[in-house]
């Protein structure tokens with residue numbers, strides 16, 4: 001089992017990070033090339049000012065018509081993404097590994113807080129899952145890809161929580177956790193999760209069109 | 220996925236009967252690979268299927284939350300299916316996608332205010348229409364206007380002499396009221412080039428009359444062109460015939476440039492405005508229009524501000540104002556439209572939601588131009604607008620857009636709202652000081 | 658050569674024997690280093706003698722090493738000192754911090770030997786020991 005652990009924290013982690021970083025770079029660069037080749041009449045209108053204006057408005061969970069009309073989903077979406085970004089970056093268990101492998105450290109969240117955030121995250125996933133299942137319009141739109149995009153982060157956090165709480169065999173849980181985390185990294189450039197890379201661009205583009213061309217707000 | 224609301228349309232039926240699986244696949248692929256790029260790819264990939272946009276759409280709201288009418292739901296049933304099936308779809312599917320794209324989306328972009336990721340459903344539906352156009356599967360009525368555009372450069376099969384005659388006829392009529400009134404034709408170097416959509420000379424000649432009257436009274440140096448290019452409308456933009464859209468805009472701008480005028484003023488029309496600042500100009504490779512273009516709402520307000528229009532009295536009855544997507548959400552004219560409305564009326568009652576967030580009339584995006592077969596799609600699909608209008612409790616609606624007029628009129632009848640609909644031109648003409656005539 | 662190795666081993670053995678009473682005074686079952694003023698996890702379980710017997714570690718320097726100028730000093734050991742006397746909580750750059758010293762020493766060997774715990778929970782089980790320093 002230790003050799004499996006060594007494999008997932010060693011070579012496989014390198015692969016996962018490599019695919020994530022280079023895959024993302026490839027995706028972003030190739031998308032930009034494609035946009036330059038094919039979408040000149042859109043790219044031309046990109047504006048930093050209006051793009052940022054739109055992004056900032058949409059970062060306010062009560063600042064847009066969309067968020068206001070879906071207050072619960074807005075809340076869950078914000079909590080979900082905040083946990084998703086903050087927990088893995090500032091989790092002690094993770095920083096310890098960075099320290100161990102590369103001798104670098106940075107401040108960490110208290111375990112209890114990280115743990116609560118992780119459990120809340122899993123609860124958010126349950127909310128999204130139920131929504132996909134029960135809400136008619138969302139159900140109508142849902143495809144396998146959407147379940148996959150939801151399941152990967154959900155399982156990563158779930159196994160993380162189980163490992164932390166020492167439920168089940170510690171090595172099995174941690175290896176599963178790391179595997180899911182790595183699958184998540186690998187799938188970011190190639191699945192729905194790629195909205196992490198592109199979401200800000202599509203937002204900024206819409207903001208540019210509405211601000212620069214349509215002289216109105218897009219929120 | 221079952222589609223249980225098929226509506227018979229001669230154009231769609233004929234178009235579909237000529238399709239083969241191979242032709243469908245080739246055409247769809249040609250549009251996808253030849254005409255779309257990162258934008259469509261990103262929209263298809265980044266849409267999280269979260270359904271936040273559902274409530275944006277008047278069709279969804281009016282059909283009690285039927286998911287197949289939500290913006291993302293319509294994409295799911297059209298472009299989504301094409302991408303999932305890798306362009307291998309049946310003729311029957313093409314019929315459905317045409318019906319959805321042409322008649323169940325007004326390209327009004329209200330859903331943009333709801334989508335956290337900035338997905339432009341209007342663009343996607345427009346691209347679906349482009350595919351349908353290339354497959355020759357278009358609703359008969361709108362295709363007829365597109366044919367007219369191609370044959371005559373105007374939307375209503377007007378011959379050049381009929382257009383000129385109409386202008387002179389209106390000049391004649393108006394002289395009963397203002398003996399010196401002129402509609403200067405093809406006047407080089409005029410300040411303003413006044414352009415209208417072809418339905419004005421065809422059905423709503425009083426609008427030309429009123430505009431001429433207002434501009435004469437305000438002492439505006441204007442002209443109206445007699446050669447093709449005078450019609451600023453653009454149904455080809457909505458039918459998916461972008462090549463024609465480009466030709467229409469080009470000839471419109473060029474006829475104004477030929478006359479060396481300072482700027483174009485457009486009549487109270489929404490879609491024609493969209494085609495000069497958003498779509499037609501881009502097809503022709505212009506960042507914006509090559510000659511300044513001003514919408515009537517802005518123009519009238521400028522005249523007011525300069526004190527060139529004086530009112531006899533204001534409109535006293537309460538009145539509500541509809542914000543046409545193509546000039547408000549599309550071009551930010553809410554400030555001018557409000558100032559103008561308040562300058563003209565004592566009691567402006569806002570409808571809710573309003574301004575950028577206003578519900579579309581369900582006529583726009585070429586939907587009303589798909590004609591009688593689809594009238595009920597608009598009526599049943601916009602109950603929410605009728606409710607919104609009714610809630611204002613007023614009897615008059617101001618709507619500075621032709622399509623909106625048509626759409627709202629139909630809604631008012633269908634839902635028995637008993638409301639009257641006016642253009643700004645109507646109000647100004649009615650309320651302004653007029654010279655004494657013996 | 659052989660002679661030298663022998664003397665070193667003999668010295669090491671003497672030191673080891675000399676140290677035995679020190680260990681016996683207080684049998685080690687947890688790694689509670691008071692240098693960790695506010696530890697976040699329960700102290701790691703570590704029954705020193707049992708561990709070394711099981712693992713067959715005879716050489717103290719296997720863990721209680723001595724480094725000088727970035728090199729491991731062969732034949733010297735440091736079992737008379739606390740880990741924290743060299744490894745600081747906040748190490749100078751390039752030096753190994755105290756937490757990392759423990760983590761690396763244990764888990765690297767466990768991985769190499771494919772034995773023993775490697776996860777957080779494996780060493781810091783809940784209720785394993787009260788966090789030290791409290």
Ligand code: HEM
Nearest residue numbers: 073077081128149150153193195196199200267269335336
């Ligand atoms: C950092 C940039 C990111 C932005 C701006 C962003 C934005 C969004 C938005 C706007 C939604 C849709 C809102 C909703 O469903 O209520 C969404 C959903 C989602 N995001 Fe992100 N996201 C980001 C990063 C990520 C990452 C890194 C992941 C996972 C690896 C992720 C996973 C998800 C999932 C699974 C959903 C779908 C929830 C559902 O099933 O409805 N996001 N994201």
Ligand code: HEM
Nearest residue numbers: 013087088093114115118157160161163164178181777778
């Ligand atoms: C390279 C891959 C990863 C490795 C090696 C790794 C390693 C670890 C370790 C060692 C722990 C500590 C378990 C414990 O405290 O007992 C942990 C916990 C956790 N990790 Fe990861 N992880 C990885 C990827 C991720 C990713 C990508 C995420 C999320 C985006 C994530 C989220 C979490 C969470 C939520 C916990 C549990 C926190 C808690 O309940 O206290 N991990 N991980």
Ligand code: SF4
Nearest residue numbers: 276324325327328330
């Ligand atoms: S009609 Fe308007 S709100 Fe509805 S899908 Fe089309 S663009 Fe969006």
Ligand code: SF4
Nearest residue numbers: 266267269270272334
């Ligand atoms: S279009 Fe936007 S709001 Fe609608 S489902 Fe997709 S991501 Fe969500």
Ligand code: SF4
Nearest residue numbers: 489543544580583622
């Ligand atoms: S007709 Fe009017 S309300 Fe309707 S889409 Fe056009 S501008 Fe919008």
